[in-house]
Every structure is written in structure tokens, then in C-alpha cells.
Amino acid sequence: MNNGTKEGLLLDPGLGIALLAVFGLGWIALGVWWGRKAKTTEGHMLAGRNVGLALGTATAAATWITSNTTMLAPQFALQLGIIGALAYCTASFGLFLFAPMAARIRTLMPNGFTSVEFIRLRYGETAYWLFLLISIFYSMTWLVSMAMAGGIALEALSGIPYLTGMTVILAVCVAYTVFGGLYAVIGTDFIQSIIILAGLVIVAVMILAKEPPGSVYERLEESRPMLLSALFPAALMALFNNMLFGIGEITHSNVWWSRAFAMRKGVGAKAYLLGGLVWLPIPLVAGFLGLAAPALGINILRPDVAGPVVAAEMLGTLGAVLVFIVVFCSLASSIDSLLAATSDLITKDIVQNLFMKNATDRQLRKVVMVVIIGLGVVTWLLCLGRSQTLAEVLFFAGPMVGATIWPIIAGLYWKRANPIGVSLAMLLGTAVGLSAYMTIGWYTGALVGTAVSFVIVVASTALFPREFDWRRLRVSTAPVMPSDRIREEAAQ
Secondary structure (H helix, E strand, O other), X not given: OXXXXXXXXOOOHHHHHHHHHHHHHHHHHHHHHHHHHXXXXXXXXXXXXXXXXXHHHHHHHHHHOOHHHHHHHHHHHHHHHHHHHHHHHOOHHHHHHHHXXXXXXXXXXXXXXXXXXXXXXXXXXXXXHHHHHHHHHHHHHHHHXXXXXXXXXXXXXXXXXXXXXXXXXXXXXHHHHHHHHHXXXXXXXXXXXXXXXXXXXXXXXXXXXXXXXXXXXXXXXXXXXXHHXXXXXXXXXXXXXXXXXXXXXXXXXXXXXXXXXXXXXXXXXXXXXXXXXXXXXXXHHHHHHHHHHHHHOOXXXXXXXXXXXXXXXXXXXXXXXXXXXXXXXXXXXXXXXXXXXXXXXXXXXXXXXXXXXXXXXXXXXXXXXXXXXXXXXXXXXXXXXXXXXXXXXXXXXXXXXXXXXXXXXXXXXXXXXXXXXXXXXXXXXXXXXXXHHHHOOOXXXXXXXXXXXXXXXXXXXXXXXXXXXXXXXXXXXXXXXXXXXXXXXXXX
């Protein structure tokens, strides 16, 4: 199918480059404009701790609508069938679970900045170093998977070379995050979420009008019946693995903690709950594209490009344009969030905590900007090779994030959680989970890591309880910001 494009591409390269330029420059301009509000380090990192419900819901949904949602959900469906498509939907449970946790976090740490800071204050130095390493490693795998997805999708749709597409997307996100911080991230997330949802609704309506689900089901029943089986073993393991991976991602990642700290008191729980409801049906729409590929006889060379290729093949140039825009917006809405949250971790929990304890607000602001640029450069270097699929890259961190679920939950709700047991839970959960990833498959790592961690946390707490004073979490390593002084004076 040519659709009038050059060399049989799904989208003309010139049109692809034009779209890339328009949206790239647009996000940078919006980021700089919104970033004018970031007058202090606290403003740059946490948007003044004054994010309301509308922006909070939009940023939660948009950040979770990653390139992995629009590209991995079709891959799951293509490889694991209808249960695979449902498996990706279970990632919404992470947002639902984090809703009450966000309120708890805001109450326990009203002046907090990062998830790593919580672990250090709650469990001590050993757990702090383990959690810090896991958080940074996970952040890099997520960044790499999304940057890879951008390069792969743009190349598949319009022939823009992988390196060019990946570089432009990273450069755009780095630029407006450097200038605007979380103000820019949340502001652009709001617009990106509207564009993504509108684009996906249009694509879904057009595809269903052209190829009803019943027709796809009948063709799969004849050619690939295993994809329709509710007892597909690998798919069932993937369902629970993805659910736990999603919960672990949100529970431990500073992307979500930073928003809990940034939202006004009483907003976090509602915003995460609504964000989960908005996100829930999206993998079903994307997954249908993966199921349609074998049913319609569309040749898929790489499973992680099934979604964009099927949409463009079925809908022609208009479909390719819509998918291009949705993918670009979903990439930007997640890469910017991860750049901002990871730079907070490195600035607060490494640079300031270890080397610049008495740093001024101005000095920390410069550090944040340098770190964001550095993260972009490191991600670009790691993306130069792309031998693995997106699922293999992303889920390599599954055992690690799964191993942090119960340490976080216990730390927030159990006064007697044992710090040594928590450290062992993260260490052994990661090790055993990685072993399962290597020997069984990428769809088992998070499941095994979470199970091992759960047993250790519960057993160590029951056998060797350690009392903790919740008031210790109100201590912050942050320098006194102008906004802090205003609040203190108002309180007095």
C-alpha cells in the first residue's frame, strides 16, 4: 500500500519533518512561556506546590500515556493476544493505588521533594543507596525506551532516520524542561493530554467503522486462535507482571512523588483517581491495532511498531498523521516528566545531600539545569543501539521496581517496618526477579521480584519490628526558599 508517499512510506518524509518542526517548536515556546513562573528552585521542581485538580488530572493521565502505551499495548496484543491487550490495561491500577498514597505522602512530608528523600528519612542510609540506584536505573530505562520508541515510530511512519527522530524529540523535551521545570511540564501535559485523547478517539472511530471487532475476531479464530485464548500461559503471566510493574513504577518513581508534592493539599488523591480512569481505555484502543495486524494480513517486521503501521495501513495518510501526532505528544508528555523528576533526584539526593549541603537557591537552580541537559545526553548515547524491542528494554527494570512496592507501602503505613528487612527485600527481590527475567522471560521479572520482596518485608516486620516516629519525615534537607519564609511568617 503506497498512499502516494515516497518509496511506499506511510507518510511523506517532508510532511513528517514539517510536523516534527511545528510541534517541537510549539512545545519549546509553551515551555519557556510557562516557565516564567519558576522563580525559585522549589518553583522549578514542584511548580510552587499549587497545582489544582484540572492540571493535576491532565498531567497524571498524559504522563502515563507514554510511547509505551501507544506502542507496547499493540505489541502485547500482537504477541500475547487479547489477554495481552487486557494485561496492559492493568497498569491503571498503579494510578488507582497511588491516589490514597499521594494524600498520605502530602500529609507526612508537607515540605518533601523526592521519593528517595522519604526512603532516607524512613529507613536510613543502606536503604537510601539501594533505592537511589534502583530509581536512577529505572529512570534511564524508561527514558531510553521512550526515546527509542520515538525514533522507531517516526522512521516507520515517515522514513525520518531513527537517529534524527530520536535526537529531535530528546532535544525538544530537554529544551523546554530546562527553561520551565515542572511548570512547563505540567502546562504542556495539559495540552498534550487533550491532543492525545482527541487523536485516539478519532483513530478508534475511523478504524471501527472500517473494520469492526467482530470481523477481526472471526479472522483471528481462523488464522491465529491462540491469540483469542483466555488460558494463554505467557499472556496470563504478562497480565500479573504488567500490573505489578505498573504499580511498582508509580509507587517508587519520583515522577509521581514530585506531583504529589506539587499538588495542593486535598487534590492528589482525586487527580490520580481521575487520571487512572482517563487512561484505562487507551490500551484497549491501541491493543486492537495489534490484534488487527495478523487478522488483516499486515506484515509487521518489528512487533513494537505494530500500532503505528496498522493505523497508517488501514487509514492511509490521515491515519499516519494522527498517529504521528499522538505518538509525538505521548513521548513529550512522558520524557519531560522523567527529565524533571530524575533531575530533582540527582540534584537533591546526590549533589545537595552529599556535596552542597549549604547551596543557595541560585546554585541549585543551575545544578538542576545542568543535570537535565546531562540526562538528555546520556539517554541519547544509550539510544544509539536498538537491538532489543521496547518491551525487553523497559521490563528489564521490572524486578527492581517490583521489589520497591512493599518497602514503600510499609514505609507509609506501618510504623514497625524493619529497615534491614526492607533493604534485603529490595536487594533480593531485584536479584531473583532478574534471574527470572533472564531464564524465563521479560514478562515474569516484576512478578517474581514483587513476590520475593513481599515475603521479606512482611516476615522481617513481624519477627523484628522497629518503631518509627512519623514526625521525622517532616525534616527536609532543602534550603529555605523565599516561598518557605512567606509560609512560615504567615503561620506565625
